[in-house]
Amino acid sequence: MSTETLIEPPLQDADALIADMGGRARAAAKIMATAPTAKKAEGLRAAAAQLRGQADAILDANARDMTAGEANGLTSAMLDRLRLDAGRLGGIADAVEAIAALPDPVGAEVDRAERPNGLVLRRVRVPLGVIGIIYESRPNVTADAAALGLMSGNAVILRGGSEAVRSNRAIHAALAAGLSEAGLPAEAVQLVPTQDRAAVGALLRAQGLVDIIIPRGGKGLVARVQDEARVPVLAHLDGICHTYIDAAADPDTAVALAVNAKMRRTGICGATETILIDRAYAAPRAIVDALVAAGCEVRGDTDIAALSPHVTPASATDWDCEYLDAIVSIAAVDGVAGALAHIDAHSSRHTDAIVTEDAAAADRFLAEVDSAIVMHNASTQFADGGEFGLGAEIGIATGRLHARGPVALEGLTTYKWLVHGTGQTRP
Ligand SMILES: NC(=O)C1=CN([C@@H]2O[C@H](COP(=O)(O)OP(=O)(O)OC[C@H]3O[C@@H](n4cnc5c(N)ncnc54)[C@H](OP(=O)(O)O)[C@@H]3O)[C@@H](O)[C@H]2O)C=CC1
Numbered sequence: 001m002s003t004e005t006l007i008e009p010p011l012q013d014a015d016a017l018i019a020d021m022g023g024r025a026r027a028a029a030k031i032m033a034t035a036p037t038a039k040k041a042e043g044l045r046a047a048a049a050q051l052r053g054q055a056d057a058i059l060d061a062n063a064r065d066m067t068a069g070e071a072n073g074l075t076s077a078m079l080d081r082l083r084l085d086a087g088r089l090g091g092i093a094d095a096v097e098a099i100a101a102l103p104d105p106v107g108a109e110v111d112r113a114e115r116p117n118g119l120v121l122r123r124v125r126v127p128l129g130v131i132g133i134i135y136e137s138r139p140n141v142t143a144d145a146a147a148l149g150l151m152s153g154n155a156v157i158l159r160g161g162s163e164a165v166r167s168n169r170a171i172h173a174a175l176a177a178g179l180s181e182a183g184l185p186a187e188a189v190q191l192v193p194t195q196d197r198a199a200v201g202a203l204l205r206a207q208g209l210v211d212i213i214i215p216r217g218g219k220g221l222v223a224r225v226q227d228e229a230r231v232p233v234l235a236h237l238d239g240i241c242h243t244y245i246d247a248a249a250d251p252d253t254a255v256a257l258a259v260n261a262k263m264r265r266t267g268i269c270g271a272t273e274t275i276l277i278d279r280a281y282a283a284p285r286a287i288v289d290a291l292v293a294a295g296c297e298v299r300g301d302t303d304i305a306a307l308s309p310h311v312t313p314a315s316a317t318d319w320d321c322e323y324l325d326a327i328v329s330i331a332a333v334d335g336v337a338g339a340l341a342h343i344d345a346h347s348s349r350h351t352d353a354i355v356t357e358d359a360a361a362a363d364r365f366l367a368e369v370d371s372a373i374v375m376h377n378a379s380t381q382f383a384d385g386g387e388f389g390l391g392a393e394i395g396i397a398t399g400r401l402h403a404r405g406p407v408a409l410e411g412l413t414t415y416k417w418l419v420h421g422t423g424q425t426r427p
């Protein structure tokens with residue numbers, strides 16, 4: 001199969017490229033920050049119409065990405081994330097319109113207080129400014145991230161995965177055309193014009209030009225961000241998620257949640273990768289059997305391997321592995337304390353869950369697990385902005401600061417204090 005070569009301008013100076021983009025984004029961010037809600041919504045609706053109007057060009061670009069991806073041996077899961085068709089593209093345009101209809105967080109009052117001297121203090125939401133987003137090869141993220149960023153009054157600089165480069169360029173062209181048509185600056189949504197990873201490094205270093213970076217990806221990206229970031233980071237990183245089956249778990253619930261948390265969609269960051277089973281739980285074999293019957297490869301410690309000939313021995317690296325596939329590691333632990341110790345050592349702080357009918361065990365787990373999302377008797381696959389009622393998500397924040405868990409419009413804002421006086425002077 002022949003694949004076309006991707007033509008890119010040679011990257012001479014990554015820092016100069018990002019400085020230029022950042023300067024233009026900052027100017028656009030000033031306009032977006034005070035754009036009325038109706039204007040931003042008009043821009044997004046125009047962008048959605050452009051996505052529909054330019055469907056042929058976008059689908060053609062995506063077909064070229066798919067051809068290259070197949071030739072390069074992408075897995076079926078990656079190809080599925082990359083692939084667009086008329087229905088999926090329609091869904092992307094629908095999502096942009098849905099974001100346009102969400103309540104505008106900008107200007108919303110977070111709280112208000114009146115001091116004894118009569119000063120009125122208000123905290124109101126304001127945009128973050130210029131947001132750089134580095135994300136995987138999934139073209140819908142280009143539109144979702146842009147729409148969320150713009151509706152919350154920001155400018156965005158997008159750097160998508162290389163396998164989706166043609167699709168992203170076509171989608172970006174439609175979004176920019178929509179903004180211009182509505183009289184908003186097209187520079188408020190920019191796509192890094194090169195896949196050279198030097199530009200990622202420059203984005204991570206762009207202090208003063210970029211206000212925050214959202215890296216959305218796995219281990220390679222994590223390492224680079226940890227080494228190089230000088231700009232504040234809202235990390236949306238890997239999901240090594242756990243489901244702990246407590247001694248007091250209802251057996252039917254335990255089987256249903258273990259299978260759903262692992263197998264509903266194995267490739268998403270909220271999929272459970274490790275199941276922990278209390279040594280005092282009565283029916284561990286049923287969990288293993290249900291996973292095997294669902295087509296899952298089970299890797300277990302010695303206790304779990306003794307339960308079934310279908311279990312292969314887990315190695316030390318399994319407990320830190322994000323399979324994103326139909327593979328699970330299972331360990332036996334001693335009660336909630338054992339689960340907490342394992343999670344503390346191996347969780348990526350994305351989402352962890354306990355299955356139990358014991359309220360005290362659940363309370364302890366919810367209080368002591370330090371992850372962005374902690375669940376009781378629910379599947380970790382619910383880690384999703386849509387499922388949380390936020391309308392959409394830019395992803396799941398896995399760090400500890402600013403925003404945790406699903407990030408949508410509110411998570412893309414900060415606040416400022418507005419102080420209203422009547423001439424008070426400080427004694
Ligand atoms: N928490 C969340 O919300 C989400 C997390 N994820 C996580 O993402 C991962 C799956 O996506 P995957 O495609 O593997 O992600 P990758 O981490 O491979 O790629 C994501 C982006 O990061 C870039 N990148 C990766 N490594 C480097 C590097 N060393 N230097 C510069 N840029 C880099 C990629 O660029 P390039 O194209 O050049 O490879 C791509 O744009 C999983 O770990 C999953 O959990 C996914 C979605 C949401």
Ligand SMILES: N[C@@H](CCC(=O)OP(=O)(O)O)C(=O)O
Pocket residue numbers: 081136138267268269270381382383384385393395
């Ligand atoms: N939160 C989203 C999944 C986000 C995600 O993991 O994306 P990806 O890894 O690109 O498939 C969901 O639950 O559908």
